[in-house]
Every structure is written in structure tokens, then in C-alpha cells.
Amino acid sequence: MPSYVDFIANDQGNRTMPSYVDFTNTERLIGDAAKNQVAMNPVNIVFDAKLDKAVVIVPAYFSDSQRQATKDARAIAGLDVVRIINEPIAAPGG
Numbered sequence: 001m002p003s004y005v006d007f008i009a010n011d012q013g014n015r016t017m018p019s020y021v022d023f024t025n026t027e028r029l030i031g032d033a034a035k036n037q038v039a040m041n042p043v044n045i046v047f048d049a050k051l052d053k054a055v056v057i058v059p060a061y062f063s064d065s066q067r068q069a070t071k072d073a074r075a076i077a078g079l080d081v082v083r084i085i086n087e088p089i090a091a092p093g094g
Contacts, residue, residue: 008059020047030057054079060086 007015012032022034023044029037038045058070067084074081 018047019049020045052078052080054081055083055085056081057085057087 009015010017010031014032017031018035020029020031020034020038022029022037022041023046024041034045035047038047054074056070056074058067062070070084071081
């Protein structure tokens, strides 16, 4: 097993994702897409929230061990994960 951490790049090539979620009448945007909408839809964007409950989004191709590692990380962070969602369901237009 490798002794390093590798951050997987998203479809835009970024290895980090801003903590932004944009709720519109027709879709939900996350990360950079949501952050880019702040000026046009400031009322419906959530960012920098301090929540103890979370919905975690993982890539659909995550193995069972990767999902377990995600669950372990949430426990260390003190979050109550109410649901884990596969990325294709969570990222419309992705």
C-alpha cells in the first residue's frame, strides 16, 4: 500500500474544490461552478458553513476501501455523515 496521499483532479484539472453550493430552481452546482455564480445568485449560495452534519460526495468509481476511508475521515473530523452520494448523481452537467 502506498504511503502517500494523492488528490485526484476534477474535470477542470483542480485538485481542490471550493466549499460552495448553489441551489437554483433547476439544478445544484458545487465547487467552482457554484463559486462563479456568487454575483448572480448570492441568496441561494452556501459557503464557509460550519455544519456538524454533512452529505459527502464521492467519485462513482471509489472502491469499498476508499468509501470506508472517507467514512473514517468524517469520524476524525467529527462530522455526522447523513448520506454518501456518488458523483454522477451529485454533479449535474458534470
